[in-house]
Amino acid sequence: PTPPMNVTVTGAGGQIGYTLVFRIASGALLGPTTPINLTLLEIPGGRAAAEGTALELQDCAFPLLRSVTVTEDPVRAFDGVSIALLVGSRPRAVGMERVALLESNGRIFGPQGLALNEGAASDVRVLVVGNPVNTNALVASAFAPDIPAERFTAMTRLDHNRGLGQLAARLGVPVPEIDGLTVWGNHSASQYPDVSHATAGGRPVSGLVDEAWLTGEFIPRVANRGYEIIQARGASSAASAASAAIDHVYDWVNGTGDRWTSAGVVSDGSYGVPEGLVCSFPVRGVDGRYEIVPNLSIDAFSRARIDNSVAELLEERAAVLSLGLLP
Numbered sequence: 001p002t003p004p005m006n007v008t009v010t011g012a013g014g015q016i017g018y019t020l021v022f023r024i025a026s027g028a029l030l031g032p033t034t035p036i037n038l039t040l041l042e043i044p045g046g047r048a049a050a051e052g053t054a055l056e057l058q059d060c061a062f063p064l065l066r067s068v069t070v071t072e073d074p075v076r077a078f079d080g081v082s083i084a085l086l087v088g089s090r091p092r093a094v095g096m097e098r099v100a101l102l103e104s105n106g107r108i109f110g111p112q113g114l115a116l117n118e119g120a121a122s123d124v125r126v127l128v129v130g131n132p133v134n135t136n137a138l139v140a141s142a143f144a145p146d147i148p149a150e151r152f153t154a155m156t157r158l159d160h161n162r163g164l165g166q167l168a169a170r171l172g173v174p175v176p177e178i179d180g181l182t183v184w185g186n187h188s189a190s191q192y193p194d195v196s197h198a199t200a201g202g203r204p205v206s207g208l209v210d211e212a213w214l215t216g217e218f219i220p221r222v223a224n225r226g227y228e229i230i231q232a233r234g235a236s237s238a239a240s241a242a243s244a245a246i247d248h249v250y251d252w253v254n255g256t257g258d259r260w261t262s263a264g265v266v267s268d269g270s271y272g273v274p275e276g277l278v279c280s281f282p283v284r285g286v287d288g289r290y291e292i293v294p295n296l297s298i299d300a301f302s303r304a305r306i307d308n309s310v311a312e313l314l315e316e317r318a319a320v321l322s323l324g325l326l327p
């Protein structure tokens with residue numbers, strides 16, 4: 001029998017947590033044979049919601065779910081963890097400055113990085129879902145010097161999936177026909193959803209759609225889809241975010257084969273992105289690791305968009321550095 005894996009979700013009392021944990025427990029995250037010990041980390045304000053969710057998890061009688069623990073202690077939450085989904089964060093309040101957002105989240109992700117460093121399993125994989133994802137992953141990783149930086153990733157899979165959804169609808173093809181889409185940069189409105197290497201049924205997407213649609217509709221719609229969802233449902237994306245988190249971890253563990261996807265991973269200097277930044281790249285899941293897809297040609301249009309988003313990542317890193325949030 002497969003040994004159980006320890007999975008921890010932070011912010012489990014929130015709206016993403018409420019849909020994410022049921023999919024994890026059902027087997028969607030790690031497959032149909034891996035039993036799961038689930039730990040839910042919350043703060044006092046979200047604890048009751050997490051406790052209630054734990055009761056419902058029990059009521060689902062999921063065959064794979066071995067235990068559910070609710071705690072407010074990061075050290076306890078990350079002890080022995082193999083998959084850490086860092087969803088809980090401080091949301092951006094109306095009128096809140098970016099620096100204030102970075103500061104309050106730095107105070108969450110620094111201590112969580114420390115706790116991961118102290119107690120996580122040697123195979124730990126970390127996905128940051130709580131915004132601002134790239135910089136939160138950078139901060140957590142900086143506080144976990146014993147964990148390889150490649151194990152800290154940031155979620156841009158929702159942006160990637162949004163792009164797939166838009167292309168599939170526009171071209172009238174099933175989603176699996178589309179490959180080679182990349183979301184570059186920061187998980188923010190500056191992100192660059194790039195179709196220059198994308199294919200649909202093996203044919204280049206650039207030959208199937210006109211440029212005006214790409215630049216005037218596709219790129220801004222994907223980049224601003226979060227806002228569109230808030231306008232439509234009166235709350236931010238939740239089930240789609242949880243679904244993207246499942247996809248991100250599933251592909252990381254099981255691999256992507258020849259296909260690729262997008263994820264925020266630590267830069268090794270590829271594509272001119274400064275080393276050490278957590279940036280969204282085209283990635284393949286290979287042997288339990290995410291590898292940046294090498295040697296893609298980058299045209300002038302793409303170069304300018306990537307550079308623009310990377311400049312924002314550099315600003316965020318400079319801000320957390322100057323706030324004293326990096327060790």
Ligand code: NAI
Nearest residue numbers: 011013014015016041042046088089129130131155158241
């Ligand atoms: P939410 O506000 O419903 O839930 C967040 C939960 O985190 C709350 O229950 C809160 O008590 C908890 N929390 C706050 N600080 C914590 C800490 N230090 N430790 C543990 N738990 C803590 O928010 P929602 O809608 O679930 O979103 C969560 C995060 O995901 C937000 O930062 C949101 O911006 C982000 N997000 C990211 C997406 C992506 O594509 N990367 C997409 C959608 C949302």
